[in-house]
Amino acid sequence: MSTSALSTQAEPAPAAAPPRDERSPARRRRDNIAGWAFVGPFTLLFLAFLVVPILLGLWQSFTSLSLTGANNTFIGLANYAEAFGDADMWNALGNTTVFTVLSTVPLVLIALVMALLVNMGIKGQWFWRLAFFLPFLLASTVVTLFWEWMYNPELGVINDVLTRFGAEPVSWLQDPNTAMGAVVVTTVWWTVGFNFLLYLAALQNIPHVQYEAAAIDGASAWRQLFSITLPQLGPTTVLIVILQVLASLKVFDQIYMMTQGGPAGATRSIVQYIYDTGFTGYRLGYAASISYIFFAIIVVLSLVQARIAVRRSS
Numbered sequence: 001m002s003t004s005a006l007s008t009q010a011e012p013a014p015a016a017a018p019p020r021d022e023r024s025p026a027r028r029r030r031d032n033i034a035g036w037a038f039v040g041p042f043t044l045l046f047l048a049f050l051v052v053p054i055l056l057g058l059w060q061s062f063t064s065l066s067l068t069g070a071n072n073t074f075i076g077l078a079n080y081a082e083a084f085g086d087a088d089m090w091n092a093l094g095n096t097t098v099f100t101v102l103s104t105v106p107l108v109l110i111a112l113v114m115a116l117l118v119n120m121g122i123k124g125q126w127f128w129r130l131a132f133f134l135p136f137l138l139a140s141t142v143v144t145l146f147w148e149w150m151y152n153p154e155l156g157v158i159n160d161v162l163t164r165f166g167a168e169p170v171s172w173l174q175d176p177n178t179a180m181g182a183v184v185v186t187t188v189w190w191t192v193g194f195n196f197l198l199y200l201a202a203l204q205n206i207p208h209v210q211y212e213a214a215a216i217d218g219a220s221a222w223r224q225l226f227s228i229t230l231p232q233l234g235p236t237t238v239l240i241v242i243l244q245v246l247a248s249l250k251v252f253d254q255i256y257m258m259t260q261g262g263p264a265g266a267t268r269s270i271v272q273y274i275y276d277t278g279f280t281g282y283r284l285g286y287a288a289s290i291s292y293i294f295f296a297i298i299v300v301l302s303l304v305q306a307r308i309a310v311r312r313s314s
Contacts, residue, residue: 079289092273110197133193176266
């Protein structure tokens with residue numbers, strides 16, 4: 001075979017031409033109008049309630065804007081420099097970190113145990129599902145009022161039980177050593193039902209034939225749990241941890257209504273500090289700078305968690 005023939009055979013086939021749009025110009029115009037009619041309302045709302053406020057807040061973080069509207073002058077990075085040296089901000093951020101760690105661990109483990117118990121096929125599953133998930137449907141005001149009465153140092157049921165066993169009453173929400181733990185317990189009781197449902201849905205998607213094959217091979221219930229159930233719940237666990245960390249970092253309602261950030265700032269979260277700075281201290285510009293520092297922290301944590309999730313799945 002000649003060299004020219006070989007070179008001819010080695011030449012790649014020409015790329016296929018892109019498909020032609022056989023619609024008429026009028027039809028394409030109508031389709032474009034219809035598409036923008038569907039996308040337009042969302043785009044306007046997205047710009048008006050997300051993009052514009054983000055850009056406006058970013059601009060305000062570089063100003064000395066007050067809630068009264070006075071002193072709205074550009075001061076550059078002065079707010080950010082002050083924030084990084086603000087001990088109260090770091091204390092609030094530390095409280096938020098403590099709350100996130102203390103609440104995320106039980107909210108994952110307790111939800112997993114609850115889902116495993118219900119998935120075992122115990123009688124009255126509808127009752128257990130309703131009982132575990134119902135608190136999540138309650139409003140934060142109802143939950144906090146309910147638990148405030150339970151934590152009441154004189155009339156609360158918790159101290160009543162303690163005194164029956166000879167223990168001293170505890171000022172749960174007034175003691176800096178117990179206030180954060182009390183709020184964490186309230187949060188776990190209130191929100192664990194959502195994670196429970198996620199775990200239960202994941203458990204019901206595991207093929208039952210895997211358990212049957214493991215039982216035939218002589219695997220015990222514990223071996224099935226650690227070799228079949230937990231590995232296949234890995235993606236769900238990563239999702240729950242990510243959602244829970246982000247939700248805990250933004251805690252505000254229950255802390256503000258139960259302790260108002262006290263006692264002595266022991267439970268004040270970063271979101272409450274932003275609120276107090278902007279709407280109590282009237283320093284909107286400074287509050288905006290703190291919120292963007294917090295936003296940057298959340299973005300970094302989200303990227304780290306996403307990277308970990310990708311590595312675990314690969």
